[in-house]
Amino acid sequence: MKTIAVTGASRGIGRAIALEFLSAGWKVHAVARDVESLKSLSGDVVPHAADLADPGSTARVADDLAKAQLDVLVNNAGIAMSAPIHKTSDADYARVMAINLTAPFVLCRAVLPALASKGSGRIINVASTAALKGFKYTSAYCASKHGLLGLTRALALEWASKNITVNAVCPGWTDTDMFAASASTVSKTTGRSTEDSRAALAKMIPSGRPTRPEEVAALVYFLAASPAASAITGSAYGMDGGETA
Numbered sequence: 001m002k003t004i005a006v007t008g009a010s011r012g013i014g015r016a017i018a019l020e021f022l023s024a025g026w027k028v029h030a031v032a033r034d035v036e037s038l039k040s041l042s043g044d045v046v047p048h049a050a051d052l053a054d055p056g057s058t059a060r061v062a063d064d065l066a067k068a069q070l071d072v073l074v075n076n077a078g079i080a081m082s083a084p085i086h087k088t089s090d091a092d093y094a095r096v097m098a099i100n101l102t103a104p105f106v107l108c109r110a111v112l113p114a115l116a117s118k119g120s121g122r123i124i125n126v127a128s129t130a131a132l133k134g135f136k137y138t139s140a141y142c143a144s145k146h147g148l149l150g151l152t153r154a155l156a157l158e159w160a161s162k163n164i165t166v167n168a169v170c171p172g173w174t175d176t177d178m179f180a181a182s183a184s185t186v187s188k189t190t191g192r193s194t195e196d197s198r199a200a201l202a203k204m205i206p207s208g209r210p211t212r213p214e215e216v217a218a219l220v221y222f223l224a225a226s227p228a229a230s231a232i233t234g235s236a237y238g239m240d241g242g243e244t245a
Contacts, residue, residue: 001044004224005029005065005111007052007103008077010037012176013126016213017074018045020221029068031061031077052077052103053095062110069118072224073111075104075148076126080178082185085139093140100144105151108166112155116162122224123164125152126216129172129240145170149236156234165233167223172240173201173210207241215239 004021008014009030018028022043030038035047046068050061065073078100081092104125115121130138131145149168156166173179179201186197202209216239223229223237238244 001025001027002071002225003027003029003069004072004074005031005048005068005070005107006074006076007031007050007107009041010034012178013171013174013213013216014074014076015041016217017076017220020214020217021224024221024225029065029070031065053098055098055102058098058103058106062106065107066110066114070111070114070121071118072122072124073107073115074124074126074220074224075107077103078126078128078144080138080141082137082141084137088140096140097144097147100141101147101151104148108151108155112159112164115164116159120163121165122229123152123155123166124220124223125149125166125168126220127152127168127170127236129170129238129244131168131170132236132238132244152236153234160233165223165229167232167234168236169216169219169223170236170238170240170244171211171216172238172243173205174216174239175210175212179210205241205243206245209241211239211241 004026006014006018009018010032018030021028027044029046031048031050033051035049038047048061051057125148127148128145130142131149152166152168183197187194
């Protein structure tokens with residue numbers, strides 16, 4: 001049985017990824033702050049409670065995953081915040097970087113030797129279009145996602161000779177809680193209804209709609225499981241309806 005670890009597996013893209021692999025018969029090590037929310041996942045699920053903003057918690061789950069005989073690691077957990085840089089506190093910046101960049105670094109460092117000892121492995125980092133371009137009022141988030149893409153490319157080169165691929169998936173607006181929260185913010189700021197706010201956000205996307213979590217999960221599955229992806233490494237796949245075209 002193939003084994004994968006997915007961080008941020010309790011909702012959104014992470015949950016869709018977990019479901020994609022469970023439906024294919026994989027064992028899934030699901031990492032989330034709230035493991036109760038993982039109970040609705042059916043299949044061979046190994047829950048791991050971890051707050052990736054906390055270095056001790058990250059270190060503990062890294063040790064667990066290093067021993068889990070993984071075939072694939074998906075660093076999906078992430079947070080976003082929006083504020084001008086002069087209103088971004090040190091604490092805000094540190095939390096964004098801890099979850100979006102430091103945790104993937106620590107987890108990759110932990111599992112890569114184990115993947116190499118098995119003779120193969122694949123790592124997929126869920127980044128963002130914010131890894132490919134800049135956005136106003138998201139300096140901390142953009143910095144973290146640009147860093148995650150840099151980590152992806154460096155590790156791809158470092159471990160290519162060990163039959164390990166490392167790639168990034170870069171979704172744009174995706175129909176998750178984060179999209180709903182953004183629509184709510186627009187609604188509160190402008191007085192528009194939530195529905196109108198969602199429509200306004202969708203108009204920013206050339207395709208006219210947000211990406212679905214299941215679409216991201218399908219690409220992750222291809223990069224993780226398909227023999228056709230064995231020569232793909234160090235790549236960044238935009239999934240944004242044409243936003244970064």
